[in-house]
Amino acid sequence: MSPNGGHVSHAGAASSTREGAASSTREGAASPTREGAILSARDVSIDALRGRTIAVLGYGNQGRAHALNLRDSGLSVVVGGRPGSEKVELARREGFEAGTLAEAAARADLAIVALPDQAQPAAWGKWIEDALPSGAVVGFVHGFAIRFGFITPRADLGVVLVAPKGPGATLRARFEEGLGIPALVAIERENAARTARAFALAWGAGIGCARSGLIETTFAAEAESDLFGEQAVLCGGLLALVHESYALLVEAGYSPEVAYIECCHEVKQVADLLYARGPDGMRRAISDTAEFGAFVAEQSLVDEHLRAKLRALLADVRSGAFARRFMADYQRGHPEFTAWRRAASAHEIEAASARVRALMPWLRDA
Numbered sequence: 001m002s003p004n005g006g007h008v009s010h011a012g013a014a015s016s017t018r019e020g021a022a023s024s025t026r027e028g029a030a031s032p033t034r035e036g037a038i039l040s041a042r043d044v045s046i047d048a049l050r051g052r053t054i055a056v057l058g059y060g061n062q063g064r065a066h067a068l069n070l071r072d073s074g075l076s077v078v079v080g081g082r083p084g085s086e087k088v089e090l091a092r093r094e095g096f097e098a099g100t101l102a103e104a105a106a107r108a109d110l111a112i113v114a115l116p117d118q119a120q121p122a123a124w125g126k127w128i129e130d131a132l133p134s135g136a137v138v139g140f141v142h143g144f145a146i147r148f149g150f151i152t153p154r155a156d157l158g159v160v161l162v163a164p165k166g167p168g169a170t171l172r173a174r175f176e177e178g179l180g181i182p183a184l185v186a187i188e189r190e191n192a193a194r195t196a197r198a199f200a201l202a203w204g205a206g207i208g209c210a211r212s213g214l215i216e217t218t219f220a221a222e223a224e225s226d227l228f229g230e231q232a233v234l235c236g237g238l239l240a241l242v243h244e245s246y247a248l249l250v251e252a253g254y255s256p257e258v259a260y261i262e263c264c265h266e267v268k269q270v271a272d273l274l275y276a277r278g279p280d281g282m283r284r285a286i287s288d289t290a291e292f293g294a295f296v297a298e299q300s301l302v303d304e305h306l307r308a309k310l311r312a313l314l315a316d317v318r319s320g321a322f323a324r325r326f327m328a329d330y331q332r333g334h335p336e337f338t339a340w341r342r343a344a345s346a347h348e349i350e351a352a353s354a355r356v357r358a359l360m361p362w363l364r365d366a
């Protein structure tokens, strides 16, 4: 049974994430997170945040969706941004009371830090930490800054995480449909009033995520698995396969359009099947020829070399080497990042992509 009397199922956390969880525990009350439990709308409610003020710090991809969903759930939300922020103006046009990060933080019972990860430490030190009332709860949307030690919150603050597993636009769209996307929830530290856990669960309910499930985890497990997943599969691994396979087909004499359609465009059909049905369901939905070929290719591609590369990515994530490299590049003005972005944008696949996407007018506003 859940703490509130509802039913709780188990996601089954790996032992490595439990080790990571231990490594992130800081001063203050021990984390009461029940790792792997899945809470639903039957288990949680927004009541703990009724009559409280939620400061959403940052009104971008995630912050806007959190602010709109929490307001539509009947909760009191103010928005904060850096001086001159265009997003603060947008928040005002969308009916929020909005001001500086310090002004919003000063009113917070729960302050949600929805700034880019690399910008959080400086904003925290300059505008947020000193402004937060004693005993407030600070919430993060990704565990990066806490897990890798770029922010160490004041000892009186509760520290929690609600990380929706999708972009802000999807978080908002599902909420408007009466649905919600799953979110990971973690409680790093309770505050003296012991409202941190209740606020985190109410926040997860208020943005609609409890309608599908709030999966309890730790800052360490969320941060490490999120970084590894986006590097190994979702963004890095996928694009590596797309780029290499596209280049190989073009080099072998196939037209760029055909190469693009086969190696990139059709990712969506398969990703949609994987998303909706899982790997086995996806295999059942494709032709026998494709399925047989998939087994042949997986056996050929997966070897000790690939496993070693994946292990190295995970090791750099868990040791903090990746986080330090990213932050060091940011502090130097992102020279490495900018050079990679330029080179990637100039890749010949982009011209083929533009020609193929122009065939589908419905993609213009995507």
Ligand SMILES: NC(=O)c1ccc[n+]([C@@H]2O[C@H](COP(=O)([O-])OP(=O)(O)OC[C@H]3O[C@@H](n4cnc5c(N)ncnc54)[C@H](OP(=O)(O)O)[C@@H]3O)[C@@H](O)[C@H]2O)c1
Binding pocket: 057, 058, 059, 060, 061, 062, 063, 081, 082, 084, 085, 086, 087, 088, 113, 114, 115, 116, 117, 119, 123, 141, 142, 163, 164, 166, 167, 168
């Ligand atoms: N993007 C996603 O799909 C996603 C998914 C899950 C979790 N997250 C997490 O959500 C958090 C926010 O990410 P995001 O993608 O929503 O951020 P974002 O859209 O890039 O920016 C969020 C806000 O930060 C402000 N901002 C930008 N640079 C700033 C700076 N240097 N100092 C102060 N404010 C600055 C922006 O407004 P102005 O430029 O107008 O000031 C904007 O309001 C991160 O922890 C991220 O890892 C993101």
